[in-house]
Amino acid sequence: MRQWPTPPALLLGAALALLGLLLGAVLTDGSQDPAAPENTTGNNRSSTSAPPTPGDDSAAQLPPRVPALWPTPRSVQPGRGTVRIGTTVALHADSGTDAATLDTVARTLREAGVHQVRYGDRAQRNELLITIASEPAQTSDEASTTLETLGFEPPKPKTLPTSGYVLAIGPDDKGRPRIVLVGADPAGAFHAAQTLAQLVRPVGSSAPRAELPAVHIRDWPATAIRGIVEGFYGTPWTQEQRLEQLDFAARWKLNTYIYTPKDDPYLRARWRDPYPASRLTVLRTLVQRATADHITFVHAVSPGPTVCYSSPGDTAALTGKFQQLWDIGVRAFAVPLDDIDISRWNCARDQSAYGTGKAAVARAQADLLGRIQREFIGTHRGAAPLITVPTEYTGARPSAYRRTLAARLDPAVTVMWTGAQVVSPTLRTAQAREARNTYAHPVLVWDNYPVNDYTPGHLLLGPYEGRDRTLPGVVAGLTANPMNQASASAPALFSLAAYTWNPGKYRPEAALDAGLAALADGDTRALTALRAFADVNRASRVSAVQAPRLAALTAAYWRGGATAEKALRTRLTVLAGARDAVPAAFRSAASPWLACASDWARAALGAMAVHEGRGSRSEVRALRAAARAHTVLNWQGRTREVEVGAGVLDTFVARALGET
Numbered sequence: 001m002r003q004w005p006t007p008p009a010l011l012l013g014a015a016l017a018l019l020g021l022l023l024g025a026v027l028t029d030g031s032q033d034p035a036a037p038e039n040t041t042g043n044n045r046s047s048t049s050a051p052p053t054p055g056d057d058s059a060a061q062l063p064p065r066v067p068a069l070w071p072t073p074r075s076v077q078p079g080r081g082t083v084r085i086g087t088t089v090a091l092h093a094d095s096g097t098d099a100a101t102l103d104t105v106a107r108t109l110r111e112a113g114v115h116q117v118r119y120g121d122r123a124q125r126n127e128l129l130i131t132i133a134s135e136p137a138q139t140s141d142e143a144s145t146t147l148e149t150l151g152f153e154p155p156k157p158k159t160l161p162t163s164g165y166v167l168a169i170g171p172d173d174k175g176r177p178r179i180v181l182v183g184a185d186p187a188g189a190f191h192a193a194q195t196l197a198q199l200v201r202p203v204g205s206s207a208p209r210a211e212l213p214a215v216h217i218r219d220w221p222a223t224a225i226r227g228i229v230e231g232f233y234g235t236p237w238t239q240e241q242r243l244e245q246l247d248f249a250a251r252w253k254l255n256t257y258i259y260t261p262k263d264d265p266y267l268r269a270r271w272r273d274p275y276p277a278s279r280l281t282v283l284r285t286l287v288q289r290a291t292a293d294h295i296t297f298v299h300a301v302s303p304g305p306t307v308c309y310s311s312p313g314d315t316a317a318l319t320g321k322f323q324q325l326w327d328i329g330v331r332a333f334a335v336p337l338d339d340i341d342i343s344r345w346n347c348a349r350d351q352s353a354y355g356t357g358k359a360a361v362a363r364a365q366a367d368l369l370g371r372i373q374r375e376f377i378g379t380h381r382g383a384a385p386l387i388t389v390p391t392e393y394t395g396a397r398p399s400a401y402r403r404t405l406a407a408r409l410d411p412a413v414t415v416m417w418t419g420a421q422v423v424s425p426t427l428r429t430a431q432a433r434e435a436r437n438t439y440a441h442p443v444l445v446w447d448n449y450p451v452n453d454y455t456p457g458h459l460l461l462g463p464y465e466g467r468d469r470t471l472p473g474v475v476a477g478l479t480a481n482p483m484n485q486a487s488a489s490a491p492a493l494f495s496l497a498a499y500t501w502n503p504g505k506y507r508p509e510a511a512l513d514a515g516l517a518a519l520a521d522g523d524t525r526a527l528t529a530l531r532a533f534a535d536v537n538r539a540s541r542v543s544a545v546q547a548p549r550l551a552a553l554t555a556a557y558w559r560g561g562a563t564a565e566k567a568l569r570t571r572l573t574v575l576a577g578a579r580d581a582v583p584a585a586f587r588s589a590a591s592p593w594l595a596c597a598s599d600w601a602r603a604a605l606g607a608m609a610v611h612e613g614r615g616s617r618s619e620v621r622a623l624r625a626a627a628r629a630h631t632v633l634n635w636q637g638r639t640r641e642v643e644v645g646a647g648v649l650d651t652f653v654a655r656a657l658g659e660t
Contacts, residue, residue, distance in 0.1 A: 064213045067202035069195060070494070070514050071253055071501030079151065079170045079214030083177040085109065085200070088116040089130060090123040092142060096134030098186050100292045104193040105130065105181075112200050112208040128177040134189045136160055136182060146180050149173045152216050160184035163255070164220025165192035169199070169212050179212075184220070190294045191253050195219070203514050206522025225477020226500035227256025227295070228493060229446055233453040234484045234635030236263040239282055241486040243289050248490065250293035252497035252518075257290055258334060258387075258479055259283075260300035262635075271303045272317040274324050284328040291329060298387060299325050300334035308347035309364035310354070318368075319376040331382055335372060336389035336416070337365055342401075361391065362404035370410040377412070387444065389416040396420070396435035406440035414476055415439045416446040423448040423541045426466040432474050442476040449542050450492035451481040456634040457643050459488055459593050462538030462545070463508035463515075464495040472503050485589035491515035491534060519583060529581035532574045533590075533597055536645035547648040550575075554652045557608075569608065576601035592630050596642045599627035600649040607656035617657060624653055 066078050089109055093102060106117055123129035131143045136155045144154040149172035160166070165188040168180045181196065183189030195217060201208040228249060230237065237245070246257060260267060266275050275283065283299075290297035301321055308314050322333050342361040345351045354360040369388055377383045388409075392401050393416060409415075417435050419427045427445065436443045447467075450460035460483065472478060480496045482489035494515030499506045516534060520527035531549075539546035553571055556564035579587055579594035587594060603623035609615025627649075630642035654660045 064209055064211050066213050066215050067198065067205075068514065069198050069217075070203055070511070070518075071498040072505040073195070073217050073219040074502060075216075075218040077216040079168075079216060081171045081214045083128065083169050083171060083179065083212045083214065085112045085114060085210055085212065086126075086128055086177075087114055088118065088124070089114050089128045090118050090121050091130045091132070092120060093132040094134055094143075096186055097132045097189055098134070100294065101132065101134075101181075101183075101186070101190045101193045104190065104197060105132070108193070108197040108200050108208075113210060123176070126176065128179065130179045131181070132189055132193075133180075133182045134186045135184060143180050143182060146172060146178050147182070150178060150180070150214075150216070155182055155184075155218075160188065160218075161220040162224065163187045163191060164218075165189060165195070167192045167195055167217040167219075168215070170214030170216075187255065187294045188220075190250075191219070194251055194253060197251075204517035204520070204522065204527070206524075221253065221501045222503055223472035223475065223477045223500055225256050225296075225444055225479065226497065227254045227258065227477070227479045229258035229260065229479040229481050231258070231260045231262075231300075231446070231481045232451045232484055233262050234456070236261045237484075237486050239285070242286055245482075245486060246286070246289050246293050246295055248493070249295055249497075252494055253501055254493075254497050255294060256296045256298060256477065256479060258298040258300055259286070260302065260334070260336060266321075267300065268302050268305070271301050271306075271321065272314070274321065280324070280328060283325070283330075287329040296332050296384065297330055298332040298334050298384075299330045300336050300387070302336045302338075304337045304340035304391075306346050307368070308345075308349055309368045310349050311347065315368065315371050315375070318372055322372075322376050326380060326383075332384035332387070333372075333377070334387035334389070334416075335369060337391050338389040338393050340391060342391050358392075358399070358401040359404040362401045363408055365391070366405055366408035366410075369413055370408075373410040373412055385412045385414055385442075386410075387414045387416060389446065390439070393446070394418050394420065394422055394424075396431055396438050398438050402438050406438065409441060411441065414442045414444050416444045416479075418446050418448055423451075423454065424466075425541050425543075427468065427471055429468040429470045429474055432471055436474065444476045445471075445478040447478055447480045447496075449480060449540065450483050450489055452483045452485075453635050455540075456484075456632055457640040458540070459483070459485065459537040459590055460540045460542075461488065461491055461534040462540060462543050463512035464492055464499050464542075465508040466542050467499065467503075469503040469506065472500055487519075487583070487585040487589040490519050490586075494518060519586060521583070523583070525581045526583055528574055529578040530586070532571060533578045533582065533594065536575065536597060536600075536649065537593060539646070547645045550645060551648050554648065558655075565608075569605065572601045572605050572608075576605065592632050592642045593644055596627055596630040596644045599623050599630070600644055600653075603627055603653050604649055604656070607653045611656040611658075620653065620657060624650075 064082055066076060091105065109117055131146055133143045136159065147154045147168055150168050150170045152168050155166050162184055164184040166182045170178065172178050181189055181192035183192055199212055228245060249257060266273060266279065287297050301318060303314065303318065342358060350364055354364045369386060373386045377386050390405055392399060418424060420431055432443060449464065452458055452460050478500050480493060482493060491512055495508060495511035498511040516530045517527055520530055535549045536547045550571060553568045557568045576598050579598055603620050606615050606620040606623060610617055610620060628641065631639045632642055634640050
């Protein structure tokens with residue numbers, strides 16, 4: 001038995017939960033917004049209502065509803081009645097349920113005000129019983145019976161897709177409070193626990209709920225590999241940021257983390273050298289956290305710039321490095337061969353063995369990768385198939401290189417692909433099918449969004465979009481390359497998680513707003529600031545749309561009217577003070593852009609005053625000059641101007657000053 005003292009704040013939170021801090025229509029697809037999203041079309045209609053205001057007596061009378069769940073589940077069937085969590089809970093779990101799932105459920109219960117969880121004990125009268133089964137084949141009689149008494153058929157073995165789950169909440173046929181979590185596998189049970197956490201504390205809510213709506217959820221992902229590839233150039237993430245990213249990924253049901261930071265010399269310049277003990281300790285911590293979070297940690301070594309493909313010594317160096325990593329728990333490996341010069345060999349031995357030309361390079365690469373797949377991956381039970389990034393990793397048309405690689409590469413190896421371009425504005429299902437046919441191997445998407453190393457003056461805070469809904473069904477998976485700014489990458493990665501899990505019900509703007517709400521963590525002032533700031537930092541190669549909300553407000557302002565003037569002034573005031581309102585980690589990551597946004601917003605407010613016959617032109621011009629003076633360094637150490645709201649803020653200021 002484990003017991004915890006109850007923090008006073010949690011007791012208060014449980015009481016406040018009855019106020020219904022998050023409101024949303026009960027939808028069978030679970031796709032409502034976390035809070036009323038901003039209207040970017042200029043009209044006043046909204047498909048959802050805002051959350052009730054704390055202290056609103058009318059809201060306190062409403063029964064709890066099924067909130068928006070992220071990623072959107074496949075099926076959400078609201079039931080009848082509610083379940084009160086209470087202060088003590090009985091929890092039964094099968095032997096396959098891992099510690100991470102149990103800890104997630106226990107943490108959720110503590111947040112809801114539970115101070116005692118009794119493992120394996122019988123539920124007392126009117127006490128909540130939670131039952132967890134890690135796979136349908138081992139679903140206990142208790143779990144099956146409880147599902148039936150809740151009115152739902154227990155999942156049969158092999159009917160739930162990999163990583164899928166069933167989550168049922170409600171009073172049973174005798175009115176007793178029950179929650180059942182059944183996973184297709186341990187990962188599925190873990191995902192069910194994450195969904196339960198959202199039901200207790202919905203995205204955008206500042207407090208947990210002490211009472212839950214009856215509901216039956218059946219859910220599974222659209223593609224097997226969903227994750228993050230840390231592959232950007234420039235300032236690397238810290239160890240703390242990487243650990244936070246792993247937890248973030250787990251919370252939103254991503255399951256892969258490809259470790260290939262450009263600052264790790266043992267991945268590139270010193271790839272032949274074993275990791276020293278100090279660095280291995282750091283990696284072990286990451287691997288252990290990833291394993292606990294049900295994240296596949298993929299270690300990627302890039303030997304391309306110096307490797308001698310035909311050298312037994314270099315093959316041994318790679319397999320030796322992988323063995324060192326295997327010993328600390330790594331079970332997935334990659335050998336990227338991208339961003340290298342294939343017009344020359346790194347050793348005379350390769351010239352003699354393979355000759356010249358791109359087809360010759362493809363043969364050499366296929367031979368090296370094949371040896372690693374056979375001699376290391378194939379001899380280590382539990383190892384995932386080897387992953388590579390081919391030198392020709394964009395486009396899909398057949399070439400001498402691609403034809404040779406396709407024919408010679410071990411069929412078990414997975415090939416990464418960025419789409420039609422290095423940064424692809426769109427990814428179409430037809431393109432992915434063509435790539436799969438051309439490479440003749442499983443294709444894993446390396447999506448270069450929201451990475452900004454090629455445009456360091458911009459933050460890319462727009463949603464994941466421009467990808468066909470059917471794309472996940474024809475690829476092995478999708479991974480996104482984030483920005484150097486870890487916390488600022490969260491909104492885009494949140495929307496990636498929503499897309500890769502259930503693309504059929506994915507809505508980019510709703511996902512972006514939910515990602516911002518998750519980042520704000522219940523702080524309404526922070527969410528308002530994040531919305532305003534993200535709006536002026538979203539244009540990218542994926543979407544050319546810049547500041548849609550602010551652009552609509554400025555357009556309305558020029559049409560005239562007190563309402564439009566007030567709305568624009570309010571928005572600019574929020575933007576001017578955003579750096580003091582956003583979460584601390586985000587503030588640190590986005591500091592130059594927040595400062596720039598503040599200067600532009602103040603310049604715009606001053607320009608409004610000038611246009612209205614008051615204010616100082618010189619002060620506005622000074623603020624505009626200050627806004628244009630913010631800079632950052634790119635990964636090569638060159639200075640680049642910070643840009644915020646380009647084409648909207650600057651255009652508005654110039655027009656208000658009568659310069660255009």
